[in-house]
Amino acid sequence: MKKKKNLFRQIKHSFQVKVLISILFPVIIICIVSNLVISGVLGFQLLKKKEAIEKEYISVIEAYMEDAQKNLNILALLADNNSSVQWVMKRAYMDSVETKKYALDAQESLQDSLNANPMSGYVKNLFLVNSSGMLISVVSQQSAVRSEQIFLSPLFEEREDSRTAVSRVTDSVIGADRILAYVYPLDAGQDAFMYIEVDTKYFKELLEPYQDSANVLIRSLGSNGDIWYSSQKFEAEYLRYGEKRYIADSVPFVPFDIEISTMLERNIYTADNLLVLYVFLAAAATVICVGFTVSRMISRRITGPLRQVSNHIGAMIDQDHLFTDETIEMGEDEIAEIGRAFNRLVRHINDLIFRQKVMYEQKQRLEMNALQAQINPHFLYNTLDSIRWMAIIQNAHNIEGTVMSLENLLRNMAKGTGDKITLREELSLAQDYVNLQQVRYMEIFDYICKIPDEYMDYTIVKMTMQPVIENAIFHGIEPTGTYGEIRVAVCSEGEDLFISIEDNGIGMDEAELRDILKKKPGKNSMSGIGISNVNERLKMTYGSKYGLIYEAKKGCFTRVIIHIPKERKGEEGANV
Incomplete structure (x- = not known):
């Protein structure tokens, strides 16, 4: 019976039990209220989760777009740093065998670079052209192309910076297809350019992985407003209902002048769900107020002893000698055990300080004894050297070795x-x-x-x-x-x-x-x-x-x- 009473007393005074009571009481109330409103909140949470997932979809597509831009820039930079391209782009016509040789070298080099580039499967046309009439065709779907045709592309008029690449979805200068045009000014002169036409099937292939999982579209920001959809079903619904049925989350990709969008259906947001959400917020506020009041009452019984320990530690900061406080050991809970452990630590530290002081005094005594035992070393070494040389002259090798050993010992001892x-x-x-x-x-x-x-x-x-x-x-x-x-x-x-x-x-x-x-x-x-x-x-x-x-x-x-x-x-x- 006495053991049970002591066990109950330990549980009653346990710091862990106090903390559990202060936490579990408001948590239980919150759980009860949460179970009542969880059905209404679930739809809202699912929507947020789906929004987060589709933002990741946009990030992935945007990353592929950035890779495409980098690959086109790499192709342009290779051309820009090619000596044959630089030489040919300074000429106006194929008026010599040397010019034709350099043009052929430039064409073969760029063809090899294109074959190694991940965008090679989407490039329909690739030309090097200057305003003087020089034209090198690397890839072309039409056999006879003139430089004047290339300069008909609206990208040459839209360029704001003569040293920056520009890319837009526009009409092909070769045929009637819609393409992604890319113009890069070469360093050989501001009138020399690389012109590339990329097949728009690239956008369709980017959206294929999402045809069953998300509603994603890529839209050109140009005047024609070309749109590519992730699935035919989504395309039919979008053309039928328009954007009113969807909540759009869009990210522009400026280098290609396009926009990547995900579309979420609005029917997830209902008036009932919003009402339940408001009820949940009101109930949560009430629970927080009640929990705060109860926790405050309980915490006073916990923080009081902790504050006493903290004050005791703070009082020792400016003291030369650490001291114990028996009052912090009063009680039978874990805080009192901390107080007892802290007092034991203080006693141990004081003992270490005392031992360190004793060791320091011993070290001083040893150093003083060493100083007192010193004699003038140079006189002694010179005398021993004289004795050793006398022994060598007289062939007294035993005396010579003895003197040498003594001299070595004395020299090392003199160093400490x-x-x-x-x-x-x-x-x-x-x-x-x-x-x-x-x-x-x-x-x-x-x-x-x-x-x-x-x-x-x-x-x-x-x-x-x-x-x-x-x-x-x-x-x-x-x-x-x-x-x-x-x-x-x-x-x-x-x-x-x-x-x-x-x-x-x-x-x-x-x-x-x-x-x-x-x-x-x-x-x-x-x-x-x-x-x-x-x-x-x-x-x-x-x-x-x-x-x-x-x-x-x-x-x-x-x-x-x-x-x-x-x-x-x-x-x-x-x-x-």
Whole structure:
């Protein structure tokens, strides 16, 4: 019984239930009213849908018209840029063999262009003509055509711009057919033109796909008013009743001086449907008013807690320290849960800020220690160079190698320890350090490092391996008093790199391991960087998931694994 009561209480205070009530109440009323008026509105909606569909029909036909215009323009531009056409159109007569040769070349070239053009099946006549009497016939339905016939076309008088193509539905200058005439002025001179006559069957074929689905017509805007219909049935009805029976939606296509129209029957609009529409609008207005009033009453119970959360967030904008507000957690609905989650987020952010501050202070201490440990480098390098040359002169090659290793180490340490270098360079530094220690601890340990070349170009924080190797010598191998080995190996897993440094010295238990990690670097430490500092540097550089991994067994071995992400020069990024 108590569980049922708690469940009912949760449902009662649920934010989702409040929202559902505020939405469903007006929606239910709207659905009831809509079912009463849907039959009247349906006809109106169908009409609008059909209008939208037939607008798409017009768009498709208009697109085909634009393609036709582009294809005619392409044909004209090819002629305009043809050298033979340009040469011939500057002449008046076929008065030489050269002129006839160029005219034949121009005719053949334009015939090839026409055959490749999508409008070739509709072109009835195509001529190149100038006002001086030159005429080249590319396609003609009549064998003997004079230039004077071509200039009888009314398009030459209608041209307003001497450099623009013009096209109209008009009478053919060759026969008695109605055609789509096209005139284009050539660049060879304003008195030279390309004249094309296109068969009007092109318009009929454009309308054939719509003969069973829509009433579409194409009308010439010229004086004769030629009309092409999508079907014979539509043509008979249109001629019988005229435009009074239809609602026309027309789009002019100016380049061809025509108009594309779709015709919808007016009988869809009835007085009853309009009356029902008015009733629906009045009922919808009433429902909206009632729904708004009810929703307003309910929303006050919802927006109040949300406003409280918003005010709390706004109050923290200008504060240096984020703070929680226990009042936003009051309640048992989803808004209260948001308040509790927000307070948890604030506490987490404050914790991150504190940790970031601690890490910053640690970084400052490390940088200060590095500054305090610096000495005049040039004096030291010059002295070491002098010792090395003395060793070379005296053939003391061991001393020469030891001095060289020491000089390399000191030069790299003087540059700082925060930079990233390649694994190849880090291994070279480690080898220099091992060379020095092998001079000090002769015949005590061996250093084995076999790393595949595929890992050598990945980057690592400089002076990461040296403190680990130093720790393996002093705390692993030296206390045994016997010969030992230090092995270095590398492997990868996904986007991470693991560098293992293992010694077979005395090993250690967990207590000894904790002491080593807490111990600061001693006076004999070469770099002054302890194991714990290495771990901190890696976490500060790559993120908390990276650092050192320790494995040890008393009397057997100690293994330190350096865990870093795979990075190459130029690809370094922040790791979280």
